[in-house]
Amino acid sequence: MKAPLIKIKNLRKAYGNFTVLHGIDLEIAQGEVVCVVGPSGSGKSTLIRCINHLEPFENDGEIIVDGIPVRPGRDLADVRAEVGMVFQSFNLFPHMTVLRNVMLAPIRVRGMSEADAEKRARDLLDRVGISVQAEKYPGQLSGGQQQRVAIARALAMEPKVLLFDEPTSALDPEMVGEVLDVMKKLAGTGVTMVVVTHEMGFARQVADRVLFMDGGNIIEAGTPTEIFDAPKEERTRNFLHAVLDH
Amino acid sequence: MDLFSTFFNIPVLVASLPQLLNGLLVTIGIGVTSIIAGLIGGLFLAVLRLYAGPVTNALVRGYIDIFRSIPLLVLLIIVYYALPFVGIRLSPFFSAVTALTLVSAAYTAEIFRAGIEAIPKGQFEASAALGLSSRYTMTDVILPQAIRIVIPPLTNNCINVLKDTALASVVAMPDLLKQATQAQALSANPTPLIGAAVIYLLLLLPMVRFVARLEKRFSRGRS
Numbered sequence: 001m002k003a004p005l006i007k008i009k010n011l012r013k014a015y016g017n018f019t020v021l022h023g024i025d026l027e028i029a030q031g032e033v034v035c036v037v038g039p040s041g042s043g044k045s046t047l048i049r050c051i052n053h054l055e056p057f058e059n060d061g062e063i064i065v066d067g068i069p070v071r072p073g074r075d076l077a078d079v080r081a082e083v084g085m086v087f088q089s090f091n092l093f094p095h096m097t098v099l100r101n102v103m104l105a106p107i108r109v110r111g112m113s114e115a116d117a118e119k120r121a122r123d124l125l126d127r128v129g130i131s132v133q134a135e136k137y138p139g140q141l142s143g144g145q146q147q148r149v150a151i152a153r154a155l156a157m158e159p160k161v162l163l164f165d166e167p168t169s170a171l172d173p174e175m176v177g178e179v180l181d182v183m184k185k186l187a188g189t190g191v192t193m194v195v196v197t198h199e200m201g202f203a204r205q206v207a208d209r210v211l212f213m214d215g216g217n218i219i220e221a222g223t224p225t226e227i228f229d230a231p232k233e234e235r236t237r238n239f240l241h242a243v244l245d246h
Numbered sequence: 247m248d249l250f251s252t253f254f255n256i257p258v259l260v261a262s263l264p265q266l267l268n269g270l271l272v273t274i275g276i277g278v279t280s281i282i283a284g285l286i287g288g289l290f291l292a293v294l295r296l297y298a299g300p301v302t303n304a305l306v307r308g309y310i311d312i313f314r315s316i317p318l319l320v321l322l323i324i325v326y327y328a329l330p331f332v333g334i335r336l337s338p339f340f341s342a343v344t345a346l347t348l349v350s351a352a353y354t355a356e357i358f359r360a361g362i363e364a365i366p367k368g369q370f371e372a373s374a375a376l377g378l379s380s381r382y383t384m385t386d387v388i389l390p391q392a393i394r395i396v397i398p399p400l401t402n403n404c405i406n407v408l409k410d411t412a413l414a415s416v417v418a419m420p421d422l423l424k425q426a427t428q429a430q431a432l433s434a435n436p437t438p439l440i441g442a443a444v445i446y447l448l449l450l451l452p453m454v455r456f457v458a459r460l461e462k463r464f465s466r467g468r469s
């Protein structure tokens with residue numbers, strides 16, 4: 001087996017007296033698609049936001065992405081250039097066209113020329129099915145379209161890892177499918193993906209591994225079949241029972 | 247003597263008009279100087295507050311609170327009549343500009359801070375996640391959005407500064423109001439005062455309308 005792309009050791013995080021992550025250990029291989037499921041407040045978002053240091057964490061723990069330690073300082077820019085993120089609320093830049101949203105980071109972070117950045121942006125927008133809307137502003141697009149632009153924006157940096165924090169939870173039901181389709185296609189391209197999601201169907205179909213979190217711990221991890229069809233832990237069973245029931 | 251020839255006496259108005267227009271120039275001179283100096287000072291204070299440590303932060307907050315609380319007329323009189331006792335003697339023009347700038351900078355700093363804070367956290371996070379440096383995060387993402395938010399309150403502040411220039415007449419500054427009161431005394435007729443009021447309105451009403459339009463557009467854009 002290859003060396004893991006992401007190595008997490010004893011990751012702990014607390015807000016005052018309230019511990020959100022209780023010493024997480026986790027390794028994710030190059031090209032692996034990992035889905036993180038679990039009840040609200042279990043620490044799923046916090047876990048993936050630590051990977052690109054949007055959340056600081058206790059410094060006796062350690063996260064290493066592609067050999068670079070994640071910690072404040074100069075290396076952090078290198079980590080963030082390799083780790084893309086897609087948010088629940090899209091967070092597109094509303095004052096820029098869709099095209100500019102996708103071009104910005106390659107120009108500012110990678111020092112790419114306008115022309116090259118534009119070419120890459122148009123290719124990516126084409127891939128996510130937004131090429132016609134390239135000159136529009138985010139506010140003129142539907143939620144599903146905005147989220148696909150956000151995926152293109154993250155991909156423009158050619159990241160090794162893509163983090164998704166409930167990418168379809170803010171969408172109207174009829175738009176969930178179009179975003180999941182883009183993500184399914186991505187999963188086949190070899191990019192490493194860590195996806196926090198409530199879409200159990202997607203997790204079952206696309207994930208190499210599913211993590212079930214509760215109370216700041218990874219309670220159970222395994223293939224989709226192991227987790228969904230034969231969960232070992234009581235808490236996993238209860239959770240799946242509750243979400244799959246309605 | 248009828249009302250019309252008392253308050254709207256055309257010959258008196260025509261005779262006093264050059265004097266009033268001279269006053270208008272002085273008013274605009276004080277106003278524009280104070281507005282520009284206040285903008286620079288306010289932006290400086292706002293950025294200090296964002297990036298400096300807790301001590302500087304507390305000092306800046308103290309400054310802002312004090313100069314937003316003190317009545318401008320009191321400040322102006324202190325600058326003009328009290329400072330000479332410690333050897334600081336400012337001309338009427340610089341007294342007025344100093345007082346107006348000190349206060350305007352305090353308000354402007356708050357406006358800029360609120361503008362930057364109004365940008366959703368997600369914009370900072372998306373910028374960070376892409377690897378943008380804090381410099382590009384500010385210049386490409388945050389400030390362009392903050393500018394739109396601060397333009398209506400900044401324009402409001404300009405209106406207030408221009409209105410408050412009238413206080414300069416108490417330190418013998420020949421501004422629009424002072425010229426009008428002198429012309430009134432000279433002609434023994436209040437028409438120049440009415441003329442001054444109309445000139446203030448002509449100057450400020452368009453700005454008031456402008457702010458109202460911007461605020462309407464802004465609230466529509468957000469919904």
Ligand SMILES: Nc1ncnc2c1ncn2[C@@H]1O[C@H](COP(=O)(O)OP(=O)(O)OP(=O)(O)O)[C@@H](O)[C@H]1O
Nearest residue numbers: 015018020038039040041042043044045046047166
């Ligand atoms: N800034 C904060 N201050 C205090 N507590 C916080 C803060 N941010 C998150 N928490 C707490 O940390 C815990 C984990 O939050 P997190 O957002 O990681 O959960 P989650 O599994 O993503 O939940 P959800 O499914 O609702 O998104 C929650 O109990 C939350 O209330």
Ligand SMILES: [Mg+2]
Nearest residue numbers: 044045046166
């Ligand atoms: Mg969450």
